[in-house]
Amino acid sequence: xxxxxxxxxxxxxxxxxxxxxxxxxxxxxxxxxxxxxxxxxxxxxxxxxxxxxxxxxxxxxxxxxxxxxxxxxxxxxxxxxxxxxxxxxxxxxxxxxxxxxxxxxxxxxxxxxxxxxxxxxxxxxxxxxxxxxxxxxxxxxxxxxxxxxxxxxxxxxxxxxxxxxxxxxxxxxxxxxxxxxxxxxxxxxxxxxxxxxxxxxxxxxxxxxxxxxxxxxxxxxxxxxxxxxxxxxxxxxxxxxxxxxxxxxxxxxxxxxxxxxxxxxxxxxxxxxxxxxxxxxxxxxxxxxxxxxxxxxxxxxxxxxxxxxxxxxxxxxxxxxxx
Amino acid sequence: xxxxxxxxxxxxxxxxxxxxxxxxxxxxxxxxxxxxxxxxxxxxxxxxxxxxxxxxxxxxxxxxxxxxxxxxxxxxxxxxxxxxxxxxxxxxxxxxxxxxxxxxxxxxxxxxxxxxxxxxxxxxxxxxxxxxxxxxxxxxxxxxxxxxxxxxxxxxxxxxxxxxxxxxxxxxxxxxxxxxxxxxxxxxxxxxxxxxxxxxxxxxxxxxxxxxxxxxxxxxxxxxxxxxxxxxxxxxxxxxxxxxxxxxxxxxxxxxxxxx
Numbered sequence: 401x402x403x404x405x406x407x408x409x410x411x412x413x414x415x416x417x418x419x420x421x422x423x424x425x426x427x428x429x430x431x432x433x434x435x436x437x438x439x440x441x442x443x444x445x446x447x448x449x450x451x452x453x454x455x456x457x458x459x460x461x462x463x464x465x466x467x468x469x470x471x472x473x474x475x476x477x478x479x480x481x482x483x484x485x486x487x488x489x490x491x492x493x494x495x496x497x498x499x500x501x502x503x504x505x506x507x508x509x510x511x512x513x514x515x516x517x518x519x520x521x522x523x524x525x526x527x528x529x530x531x532x533x534x535x536x537x538x539x540x541x542x543x544x545x546x547x548x549x550x551x552x553x554x555x556x557x558x559x560x561x562x563x564x565x566x567x568x569x570x571x572x573x574x575x576x577x578x579x580x581x582x583x584x585x586x587x588x589x590x591x592x593x594x595x596x597x598x599x600x601x602x603x604x605x606x607x608x609x610x611x612x613x614x615x616x617x618x619x620x621x622x623x624x625x626x627x628x629x630x631x632x633x634x635x636x637x638x639x640x641x642x643x644x645x646x647x648x649x650x651x652x653x654x655x656x657x658x659x660x661x662x663x664x665x666x667x668x669x670x671x672x673x674x675x676x677x678x679x680x681x682x683x684x685x686x687x688x689x690x691x692x693x694x695x696x697x698x699x700x701x702x703x704x705x706x707x708x709x710x711x712x713x714x715x716x717x718x719x720x721x722x723x
Numbered sequence: 724x725x726x727x728x729x730x731x732x733x734x735x736x737x738x739x740x741x742x743x744x745x746x747x748x749x750x751x752x753x754x755x756x757x758x759x760x761x762x763x764x765x766x767x768x769x770x771x772x773x774x775x776x777x778x779x780x781x782x783x784x785x786x787x788x789x790x791x792x793x794x795x796x797x798x799x800x801x802x803x804x805x806x807x808x809x810x811x812x813x814x815x816x817x818x819x820x821x822x823x824x825x826x827x828x829x830x831x832x833x834x835x836x837x838x839x840x841x842x843x844x845x846x847x848x849x850x851x852x853x854x855x856x857x858x859x860x861x862x863x864x865x866x867x868x869x870x871x872x873x874x875x876x877x878x879x880x881x882x883x884x885x886x887x888x889x890x891x892x893x894x895x896x897x898x899x900x901x902x903x904x905x906x907x908x909x910x911x912x913x914x915x916x917x918x919x920x921x922x923x924x925x926x927x928x929x930x931x932x933x934x935x936x937x938x939x940x941x942x943x944x945x946x947x948x949x950x951x952x953x954x955x956x957x958x959x960x961x962x963x964x965x966x967x968x969x970x971x972x973x974x975x976x977x978x979x980x981x982x983x
Contacts, residue, residue, distance in 0.1 A: 446844060473942075477943075479945070483756075499944055502945070503755070504755050504946040506755070542849065548943040548944075549940060550938060573929060574929065574939065582845070586844070586848065588845075589849070706944070
């Protein structure tokens with residue numbers, strides 16, 4: 401605790417110093433963001449395209465924010481970096497975020513929504529010629545996910561239920577998304593959970609076959625991920641958060657209305673080629689957190705034992721997130 | 724006698740003192756990443772020790788993970804021991820072989836086993852074979868180098884005497900070279916045993932069961948007492964393995980000393 405306290409003291413001291421340094425213009429001091437340099441940790445997925453757009457189009461700069469991005473392998477894996485202050489904003493799936501929050505590990509605030517699932521965004525895929533042709537065939541099989549105990553494992557659990565299977569009937573192993581197709585091809589996993597654009601690449605280069613869309617039926621329109629900050633950050637830098645939210649919302653609106661802008665932005669932080677980008681089904685970008693939808697995630701987590709008791713998601717939604 | 728009992732007590736009372744300090748420090752910090760030991764132990768019992776006394780209180784989760792982990796660790800260690808001693812002794816006794824193989828062996832030793840995990844995964848897929856391969860590759864080097872060193876340092880006088888008495892190559896190996904190299908070989912084996920535990924955990928991060936898998940799953944579930952439980956378990960396991968090894972080593976080397 402003392403380290404974090406010391407760190408936050410340092411941060412406050414640094415802020416005071418910068419505030420003093422810029423003393424020539426008192427007006428900008430009272431309206432500008434408290435922290436002007438924001439580090440964002442994000443997965444190399446299309447759903448974070450608005451961040452890249454906001455950087456490229458100068459939306460962050462217009463709000464007085466200088467944003468740097470860092471690629472991560474999963475929300476849970478990067479959570480310690482958020483706690484330690486190495487990252488200011490974390491792109492995380494809601495399951496990891498709620499788990500971290502409900503366990504008391506870190507007090508977080510959701511400051512924005514990233515993506516709600518659209519058909520074809522997330523697929524369960526098998527190798528060409530695999531004997532697994534129905535969800536019911538998954539009994540005893542190994543499923544590759546990017547992070548254990550996250551939205552991937554939860555949604556697979558939900559998908560298994562109508563087929564009469566329990567989460568214990570399958571085995572989950574961790575592989576980063578970029579390595580997943582290779583793991584499927586070499587037999588390390590029987591089934592791989594692949595988001596865009598990785599499933600297009602797996603289908604094209606390896607002939608991987610779709611077993612099921614992940615977010616269908618009861619999981620249609622499921623909220624996938626959002627942007628988190630620590631509660632401390634939200635309290636100490638409310639203007640930075642608000643500035644981030646405005647720029648993000650503007651970029652998200654652009655992403656929703658103009659697919660060409662998204663495919664161009666993708667080239668900057670992923671290795672998605674133009675051809676793949678053209679076949680992707682984009683459009684789940686979300687400008688605001690829907691508390692009722694996020695509550696669905698928490699309720700499903702309760703059903704599958706991820707949470708011991710009901711969790712009220714409204715307690716972790718930051719002002720302006722659901723606006 | 725009394726002095727020995729007192730020494731024994733002195734060694735034991737350090738344990739509760741450390742535990743109490745740990746408990747007080749973590750309670751004072753109240754940091755979610757550092758739960759107090761009482762919470763950790765309680766959680767460990769909940770996780771693994773709710774079984775019947777007949778099974779040493781181990782429950783199904785424990786029995787579904789511990790024996791597998793331990794089995795892989797020991798299998799990798801035995802393989803590395805046999806391979807390391809065989810190659811090491813050969814290298815130690817043959818300058819020609821040493822000259823040819825040394826560059827390759829130095830190259831192999833420089834490769835960190837965790838960095839080779841993706842390759843082992845591609846070769847052996849997820850599972851026991853891949854884990855044993857990772858462990859064996861990572862820990863064979865201390866045994867190999869120590870065995871080579873030990874075999875190289877055999878008293879020439881002993882070998883000459885053996886030759887005079889007409890001992891065959893096999894007899895010389897078993898009666899002179901191996902016993903003489905034994906202390907070094909045991910030093911290498913002991914070092915590799917602790918390395919084996921580390922590599923077991925790393926390899927199991929990419930698995931579907933085992934102590935390493937449970938550690939990773941607990942991390943991902945933000946179950947921090949569970950993470951600490953696995954860490955404590957690994958510490959205890961490492962201690963017990965080392966104690967067991969020392970016991971065996973003592974017996975083996977006493978026998979060797981008496982015979983020499």
